[in-house]
Amino acid sequence: MAAVGCLLTEDQLLCAICLDVFTDPVSTPCGHNFCKNCITEPVDADVPFQCPLCMKMFYPKPELQVNTLISEMVDTFRRSEQRPARQEEVFLGLGSKPMVLLLCVVFLSLLLDCMKFNHPLEEMSKGEKLVKMEAEIQQTIEEIRLKVEELKRSVELGKEDADREMADGAQVFAALKEYVEKGEAKLMETIREKQRQTELQAEGFIRKMEQDIRELKKRKTEVELLSVLQLEETAEMKEKLPNMVARVELRRVQSYAVDVTLDPDTANAYLVLSDDEKQVHDTYVEKNLPYNSERFYYTTAVLGKESFSSGRFYFEVQVEGKSEWTLGVARESINRRQDITPSPADGFWTVGLSNGNKYKAGPDVALSLQSAPKKVGVFVDYEDGLVSFYDVDTAAHIYSFTGCSFTEKLYPYFSPGLEDDGLNSAPLIITPIN
Template sequence: LSLSVSVYQFLCSICLDVFTDPVSTPCGHNFCKTCITQHWDISTQCQCPMCKEFFKQRPELRVNTFISEMANLEGSMCKKHEKQLELFCKTDQICVCLFCTFSDHKSHDIVPLKEECEVKKAELGETDAEIQQMIQKRRVKIQEIKRSVELSREDAEREIADSVQVFTSLMQSVERGQAELIGMIEETQKTTEKQAEGFIKELQQEISELMRRSSEVEQVHRSSYVGSVRRAVAQLEETLSNEMKKLLEAELKTVQQFEVDLTLDPDTAHPKLILSDDGKQVKHGDVKKNLPDNPERFSSCPCVFGQQSFSSGRFYYEVLVKGKTKWDLGVARESINRRGQITLDPNHGYWNVCLRNENEYKAAAFRPVRLSLKSQPQKVGVFVDYEEGLVSFYDVDAAVLMYSYSGCSFTEKLYPYFSPCVNDGGKNSAPLIITPVSHAD
C-alpha cells in the first residue's frame, strides 16, 4: 500500500510541462510526442535530448500508457468542493473554485483564471511569431556560415593548386617555402572551420532555447491553466502523500483491534532454544537441552510455535525484533514437516517474512521477494484474515505495510511461527519478544 508520487515524473524535459501524448524512446526516456518530433525535425542528428544517445534512423515512438494515465490524474477540479477551478488566488498563488473564495480565501486577492493566464502570457514578452522569426534568422545564418566555409574551402584548394603549378618548375629551390605556404593556408582553413563550428553550435543552442520558449507560448494559447499547473501538481503530490500516510495509520489501527494474547509452546521448541518463564520471549542458546523427542518438536531448525491455533476469523500480534541480525516470523499450518530441514514458502505451508545479514529483508514466497524498506523495523506486526486468505506484515513504529500474502487458501489450523535463528557467536543473541499492542490515544 506504499505510494510515492513525484511531480517531475510527469513533466516533459523539453517543454517542462505536464506530458501531452507521452511517448518513450528506445533509451527509456519520455517526452511529449509533439516536443520530440519537432526537436528531431530541426536537428541534423537523431539524438535523445536527455542521454544524448544517437539513433541511425528515427526510432518508432511508443505511447507510454502508464505516464499518460498518471498525467490525466491532474484534473482541473477542486478536490475539496468538486467544482471547476475558474479563479486564481494571487495571495496564495494557487487555482481555486468559487466555493474556496467563501472559505479558505475569503479576504484574498482573487482574479479570473483566464485574466491571470493573459498576464502570464504577456510576461513572456515575445509572441510565437516573433520566436519563429528569430529561429528562421538563425537558420539562415547557419546556412550562410556553411556556405562561407564551403567557399573558403574552395578558395583554399584553388590557392594550393595555383601554388603547386607556379612553383613546380622551381621545386628544388623553393620546396621549403612551398611547404610553409601550404601549411599556412591549411592552418587558416582549420581556424576558419573551427570558428564556424563554434558559431553554428551557439546558434543551434539559441534555436533550442527559442523552440522551448515557443512551446511555452503555444501551451499558453492551448490551455488556460498553464500558469498554475505545476502548483496544482505539487498540491496533488502533497495531498496524496498525507492521505496515504493517514490511510496506512488507520489500517494499522484497524488490524490492531484483532490483537490476541500469545504464548510460546515449549513442546514444539527446538532443543537449543531458550524460552522465558512467561512464554513471551525466545532466543538461541549454544547448549542442546535433553528434551523429549515428541513429534511436535522442531528437530533441526531453531523454531517454535505459539500455543494458540486459529482456524477461522482474524488475529493480530506484535513481536519486538530490536537488536537482531536474523529472524523469521509469520504463520504455518499444523501439518508442516518439523523433522529435518524445512522450506519456508507457501507451497510447504509457511507464510513468513525474514531478516538476513542485518538489513536484508525478504518475503519467503514461491519466489523470494526482496523488500525495499526505508527504515529497519524494530517491532513487526502480523495480521491474518483466515477467510480472506490474507497474511500481512507491518513495521509498527513507521506504520508501513512491509508485505502481504493474498489469495491464500487455508484449510487447516494455523499457528504463529517464530525463529530467532542461531546466535552467531553472540551477534544475534537478542530474543524475539511477543509484546502487547500499544494503543495511541
Template sequence: MSSASFMMTEEQFLCGICLDVFTDPVTLPCGHNFCKHCVIEHWDSSKCQCPSCKFPYYKRFDLRVNTFISEMAAQFRESAGRNSSDQQAAKPGDVPCDICTETKRKAVKSCLVCLASYCDAHLQPHLTASRLKRHQLTDPVENLECRMCTIHDKPLELFCKTDQICVCMLCPVLDHKLHEVIPLKEQFEKKKAELGKREARIHRMIQKRRLKIQEIKHTTQLSKEAADREMAVGVQVFNTLIQSLERTQAELIGTIEATQKTTEKQAKGFVQELEQEISELIRKSAEVEQLSRSKDHLHFLQSFASLDASAPTKDWKEVSIEPPSFEGTVRTAVDQLEENLCKEMKKLLHKAELHRVQLFAVDVTLDPDTAHSALILSDDCKQVYHGVLKKNLPDNPKRFNPSCCILGKQSFSSGRFYFEAQVKEKTRWTLGVAKASIKRQGIIPLCPDNGHWTMWLKNGEEYAALVGSPLPLSLNSKPQKVGVFVDYEEGLVSFYDVDAAALIYSFTGCSFTEKLYPFVSPGLYDDNVNSAPLIISSIVRSDLLKR
C-alpha cells in the first residue's frame, strides 16, 4: 500500500479563538477544536456554547485534550519553526509572501496569472504542478493588480503606441482597433536604449556640475587669496599712515616744545640778570643811605664821586620777550605730512600692484632655435649674452638675422602672464613681447605696428619705449630687474622696475590677434662693456602668496 502524500496548511492548526497554533487542543461535541484555556475563558465570559457554530450546551462538562491533534500541532509548530528559520522574513521594502499567515516571509517570485507573490516554500507548487508550471513567474513585484487590464482582466502584455499605454491581448481586438500595437518587450528595449542615453546625459550633467563646483570653489579660493592680499596691503598702508601721523605729531610737539623752551630760557636769563641788578641797586641804596648820614665832609665828597662808578647802566626799556608765534606751525606740519603720505601711499600701492601682477608669473625659457648665431645661451636656456664670434648654425626660418634677438619658448594667446629679466651691470638691452608672425630676417624697426611691444636701454642711461620712434623715459633709479606683464584680453603690456616697485611704462589699447612670445635682446658685446648676461628670473608663485 503506498502512502498518500499530503500537505496540511497552517489554517488547519489554528485555534478559532486566539488565532494561534493549538495549545492543549480539545474537541467539543459539535466537532470544533479549540485551545483548552481559550474555551474555558470563553465560557467564563459568555454562555456555554461553541464559539464557532454557537451550538448551545446546557451544562459544562470535563474538557479532555485531543492527543492526536496535539501531536499534529506540535509537529506543525516544529516544522513551521524550521521553515521560518530557513527562510528570511520580509523586511521593510521587501515584497512579502501573500500566503504566509504568521510571519510574512520574503517573496522570491510573483505570479502574473495568480496575481500573488510566493516565498520559497509556497512557490513549490508552481515549480512541480504541471498546470501551474505554465504560469508566468517574474521577480517579486508589488501591486500585481496594476499589471492586469482593468477592462478585460487579462495581463498587460502589449503596448499601444497610438495611446502610449500598456494593453492586454484583447484590447487591440476590442478597444484599440487600427492602433499600432507592439509587444511590451519591443517597447521595453526601445525605452531601455533611450534610458541608457538619458543616463549618459545625466552623468554628463553631473560631471559638468561637479566641474562647476570645482570652478566655483577655485574662484572662491582665488577670491579669498585676493581678499587676504588686499587686506594685508590695506593694513600695511594704514599702519604706515598711522606711523607717519604719530611721527609727524611727535615732530610737531617737539618743535613747539623746543621753541617754548628757547623762549623760557631767554626769559629766565633776563630775569636772572634783572635780579642781579636789583641786588646791586639795593646794595647801592644802602651805601647812599649810609653816606647820607655821614658828617665828615671830606669822606662824603670822596665817597659821593664813586657812587655812580659801579651802578647798573643797562637800559631795559628796549629789552622785551617776544611771545613765539606758532601760527602756521600745524599747517606746515600737515602739509609736510600730506606730502610724505602721498609719497608713501604711492610707493605702497605700486608695490601692491607689482605683487598683484607677479601672481601671474610664468616659467619662461629662451628658444635656441630663434637665437641669432652670435648669442650664447646657458644650458638651462635662462641666460643669454652676445658672443664675439658667430656660430656656424644651420639655416632656420625662425632664427633672427642680423638682429641679435631671441624669443621665449612659451607662447600665450589668452589671459595674463608675467616674467622678469635681470639686467644688472648691462649697458644695453631690449625686453618685451612680440607676436608669432614678426619678420625675423633683415633690419625691422621694433614697434607695435610691426608686432613688437618693447622698451630698451642704450648707452647705459638712455631708456625708451619703442612706440614707433623711441619715446624717452625718465626714471628715478636704474632698474636692476625688469618685470613684463601682459593682459591679452585688455590689450595691456606693462614694464616694472621690480626693486623700486615702480611702473616704468605701459602700452595700452593694444589689439592682440595671435600668439605672443617673450622678446629679448641682450645687446652687443661692446668690447666687454656689455658682457654681462641677461637673465630670465625664476619666480616661485608659492613664495609670492606668502608675502
C-alpha cells in the first residue's frame, strides 16, 4: 500500500464533486468514487440515482459501501504529505488543465475495476494501462457528447413547444379579439337601432301632436266664426264682422304653417343668402359658382329646400322696405335657364310688387290693395288646386289662384328683385308664424 501511495499524487485522490481529497470514499455500481457525504446527501430515496460522472441511472438507489482500498490510500497519502487537503490549493494546483482531474478519476476507477476482477495493478503493463485509460476516456467523452446532444435536442423541443404555445396563444388572442370586436360592433348596432327606433317614435309623436295642434286651431277658428255669426247684428258688429271673419280665416290657414328655408343650389349668382338660409337680397356682384342645372341663371330668384306634393302648407315672408319683390310657389320642372316672367302657364303661381306701388297676381292681374303689406302669407291646398295670398298684419286676403291642376312637386318661390342702387336692398325674410 505504501508503494501505491508513492505512485499517487493529491490530484489523483480528489472527489469529482467537492474537488477535495476523498473523505470516506464510496464506489458506485458503475465503478466511480466520491466522498460519501457528496454522493449521498442530495439524493432522495424515492428518486432514481444517477452517477455524476457517467450519468448512468440506477433504480432503486443502490447502497454505496465505503471503498476501503481508496480510504487507505488517502490515509497513506495524507500521512506522507502531512498537510490538509484544501479545495483552494487543489484547484490552484490544477491551473487551467481540468482534464488532469478527469484522468485521475478514470485512473482510480480503472484501479478499482482491476481489483474487482482480481487483476492487480502491478500485473498490468504500462502500455495496457494507457490503452485502458484511453478507452475509458473515449467512452466518457462519448457519453458526455450523447448527453450534450440530448440536452440540445431537449432545448430544441422546448423551443418548438414554446413556438407552438405562442402560435396557439396568438390564435386564441386573435379569436378573442375578433369576438370582442364583433361584440362591440353588435352592441353599437343595437344602440344605433334603438336610437333610430326612438327617433322614429318621437317623429311619429311630433307629427301626431302637430296634427292635433292644427285640428285644435281649426276648431278654435270655427268656434270663433260661429261666435261672430251668433252675435247680434248691430251696426257696429256689421262693420267689424268682415275683419273678424278675415282674422278667423287667416288663423285657419296659419294652422298649416311649415318651416321653409332657402336652397343655395338654386340661387342666382347675384343673390346673397343669410347663414340661416332665411333671408335673401340682390347685389351687383356676381359670385363664381359651379354649374348646377337647378340654379336660376337669368332670373334673380331662389327656391325653398322643401317640396310639397300633397296636403296643405303655409309660410310667411317679410317684404317691408322693398320696392320690388315676387312670392309664391313653382312646380319642379320650371325653366331655370332663361329669363321669363312668372305665370301659371309656365308653372309659377305668384303675386308681386314693381316700381314701388304696382301689385300684380301673375303677369297680368293688377291688384288694388288698401295698404302696402309688410308681411305676406302664402297658403297652398294641393288637392283643391288653390294658392292664396294674405296681408298678415291686416288679415286681408290679397289674391287666390283657384282651379289649379298640380301634378308635380311644388317649391316655395322667392325673388327679391334688383338692388336698384340701394332703393331695393332690403332682404326678403322668411319669418316664424306668431
